[in-house]
Amino acid sequence: MLQVNNLNFGYTKTKVLNAIDFKVEAGKNLAIIGESGSGKSTLLKLIYGEYDLDEGQIFWKDQEILGPKYNLVVGYEFMKSVSQEFDLMPVTTVAENIGKFLSNFYPEEKKERTKELIEVVELEAFANTKVKLLSGGQKQRVAIARALAKQPEILLLDEPFSHIDNFQKQGLRRNVFNYLKAKNITCIVATHDRNDVLGFADEIIVLDTANIIAKDSPENLYKNPQLPLIASFFGEFNVLEPYGIVYAHQLHIVAKSDFKATVRSSYFNGSTWLIEVIYQSEVIFIQHTVALERGTIIYFSVQGK
Ligand SMILES: Nc1ncnc2c1ncn2[C@@H]1O[C@H](COP(=O)(O)OP(=O)(O)OP(=O)(O)O)[C@@H](O)[C@H]1O
Numbered sequence: 018m019l020q021v022n023n024l025n026f027g028y029t030k031t032k033v034l035n036a037i038d039f040k041v042e043a044g045k046n047l048a049i050i051g052e053s054g055s056g057k058s059t060l061l062k063l064i065y066g067e068y069d070l071d072e073g074q075i076f077w078k079d080q081e082i083l084g085p086k087y088n089l090v091v092g093y094e095f096m097k098s099v100s101q102e103f104d105l106m107p108v109t110t111v112a113e114n115i116g117k118f119l120s121n122f123y124p125e126e127k128k129e130r131t132k133e134l135i136e137v138v139e140l141e142a143f144a145n146t147k148v149k150l151l152s153g154g155q156k157q158r159v160a161i162a163r164a165l166a167k168q169p170e171i172l173l174l175d176e177p178f179s180h181i182d183n184f185q186k187q188g189l190r191r192n193v194f195n196y197l198k199a200k201n202i203t204c205i206v207a208t209h210d211r212n213d214v215l216g217f218a219d220e221i222i223v224l225d226t227a228n229i230i231a232k233d234s235p236e237n238l239y240k241n242p243q244l245p246l247i248a249s250f251f252g253e254f255n256v257l258e259p260y261g262i263v264y265a266h267q268l269h270i271v272a273k274s275d276f277k278a279t280v281r282s283s284y285f286n287g288s289t290w291l292i293e294v295i296y297q298s299e300v301i302f303i304q305h306t307v308a309l310e311r312g313t314i315i316y317f318s319v320q321g322k
Pocket of ligand 1: 028029033051052053054055056057058059060207
């Protein structure tokens with residue numbers, strides 16, 4: 018189990034993280050979400066042992082994770098981190114980068130393992146390509162595979178799929194997270210992308226102004242977002258009296274109701290349209306099946322609240 022107890026930290030006098038407490042069971046996937054600058058990357062770096070804490074402790078099992086004041090070399094064998102900088106060897110190939118830390122005593126095993134990881138990140142076609150010739154997204158995949166090479170007990174991922182295009186993101190995400198589950202690797206992922214979380218995280222921590230403001234399963238947080246900040250991570254929402262936070266998909270356009278509004282704009286969303294309406298001088302978003310003309314008078318109802 019990873020245990021973070023009363024962690025406090027600031028790069029300067031300003032506190033970036035305040036009284037942070039949480040636990041992650043072995044093999045679980047924890048997502049850290051929060052606005053830009055809320056301290057997600059900093060928390061991952063502290064868990065990795067990159068900085069000394071101002072206060073508090075971090076443990077993996079019985080081992081305390083200590084910063085540079087106590088460790089000549091940052092990091093621990095059981096933990097790997099894929100940060101926003103990939104730190105790869107540019108003039109060697111994808112396969113060589115991934116296999117770099119594997120023992121040469123067992124060349125067959127090394128070859129097999131490298132092949133397996135290349136498949137996880139779907140880079141078969143580039144196995145013998147030099148890393149400097151790869152795109153940003155391809156490099157990000159190499160970094161993930163390399164972090165997995167020596168089968169860490171914990172993997173820290175900072176915006177792991179941010180450079181990967183939408184054509185390939187879904188499949189890659191499933192491959193990587195399923196691989197981690199199958200190997201019982203504990204994963205902590207900092208992300209802005211709800212698709213990295215829904216369907217994969219066992220628990221979510223929400224960071225805001227240095228504090229954890231919520232900690233729950235993806236389903237509970239999604240269904241009962243206590244704050245607009247949380248709802249905004251999951252999708253378009255409204256604050257509508259007397260219901261509170263209501264997602265756009267929970268509003269339905271109906272023939273008649275107490276909620277009368279005027280259409281301002283329609284935005285194509287793929288499977289649906291997002292209709293922007295004015296209701297009692299406030300902007301409200303409603304998910305709908307077709308676009309509506311500006312100025313149309315509509316009525317809407319609330320469902321699932
Ligand atoms: N090396 C540093 N020195 C001083 N301040 C820093 C340093 N790194 C980050 N900060 C500050 O710490 C705060 C938290 O930054 P951090 O990168 O952890 O946020 P984040 O939630 O990961 O943001 P993003 O989502 O944009 O990556 C910010 O106010 C940032 O300016």
